[in-house]
Amino acid sequence: MLAEELCGCGTAFPACAFWRQVGERAFGGWSRGHARRILALRHKVDRTRRITHIAHRDLAEYTQAYKLVYEAADTPVVIDSSKHASLACCLLAGGVDLRIVHVVRDPRAVAHSWGKTVPRPEDGRPMTRWGPARTAIHWAAQNAAMELLPGRGGRVIRVRYEDLLDAPVDTFAALLGQLGLAAGPDFPFLEGHTAWLGPSHTVSGNPMRFHVGRVELRRDDSWVPGLPEGHRRLVNALTLPLRARYGYCGATA
Numbered sequence: 001m002l003a004e005e006l007c008g009c010g011t012a013f014p015a016c017a018f019w020r021q022v023g024e025r026a027f028g029g030w031s032r033g034h035a036r037r038i039l040a041l042r043h044k045v046d047r048t049r050r051i052t053h054i055a056h057r058d059l060a061e062y063t064q065a066y067k068l069v070y071e072a073a074d075t076p077v078v079i080d081s082s083k084h085a086s087l088a089c090c091l092l093a094g095g096v097d098l099r100i101v102h103v104v105r106d107p108r109a110v111a112h113s114w115g116k117t118v119p120r121p122e123d124g125r126p127m128t129r130w131g132p133a134r135t136a137i138h139w140a141a142q143n144a145a146m147e148l149l150p151g152r153g154g155r156v157i158r159v160r161y162e163d164l165l166d167a168p169v170d171t172f173a174a175l176l177g178q179l180g181l182a183a184g185p186d187f188p189f190l191e192g193h194t195a196w197l198g199p200s201h202t203v204s205g206n207p208m209r210f211h212v213g214r215v216e217l218r219r220d221d222s223w224v225p226g227l228p229e230g231h232r233r234l235v236n237a238l239t240l241p242l243r244a245r246y247g248y249c250g251a252t253a
Contacts, residue, residue: 006122008200008209018201025072038065048086051145054093063094081202085145092152099179100154102146105161106248107239108232111135112223121207132231136238143242165219193217
């Protein structure tokens with residue numbers, strides 16, 4: 001709202017018909033004052049360091065804003081692509097009916113990806129880059145936080161990036177079953193290792209949100225030859241033992 005990022009449909013957030021309708025239903029319309037208030041609450045409440053003791057006097061107000069947005073979407077299932085375990089912990093504490101899909105990837109591949117220079121399709125400016133140490137520490141902290149969520153009442157299903165890309169149809173079918181969602185005989189958007197994407201309403205984040213049409217589902221293992229040996233050793237050291245827990249101890253696991 002405040003940054004007026006482009007929605008995945010290609011329209012600026014304030015002008016997107018979908019999000020305008022959600023805002024009207026949830027809050028009587030979006031306002032900068034309310035957006036600033038929720039952002040301030042996020043900085044106070046929604047923090048990884050608070051997961052061990054998430055209680056906060058403003059927690060109810062913060063989670064209520066999410067509940068209103070989810071309800072305003074007016075659909076039986078809402079897919080929230082947020083990535084931080086702290087938000088999931090807040091929503092669980094706030095009584096949201098939540099299923100958590102924990103997507104994990106080899107931390108060496110993640111470090112290689114965060115080190116790339118990628119222009120933002122909106123304006124050509126480079127997206128944020130992180131060094132290997134920061135990436136590894138973030139990977140370890142967020143995945144460790146995810147491991148705590150079952151103890152907070154969360155239903156967590158883990159999916160490895162590599163398994164998804166190796167067998168997308170089988171992985172999706174298993175995931176739907178684990179989530180307790182009804183699945184049809186097939187997935188109309190999938191043809192083997194090809195996905196057909198329609199317009200989305202994802203706001204901010206990965207440039208892929210603008211892609212419509214055919215996408216080939218294949219593993220990106222460019223980190224194997226591309227990640228410098230020093231960076232590899234650093235990431236290896238900082239991500240044990242979770243790297244072993246997720247099956248990433250081989251040279252190209």
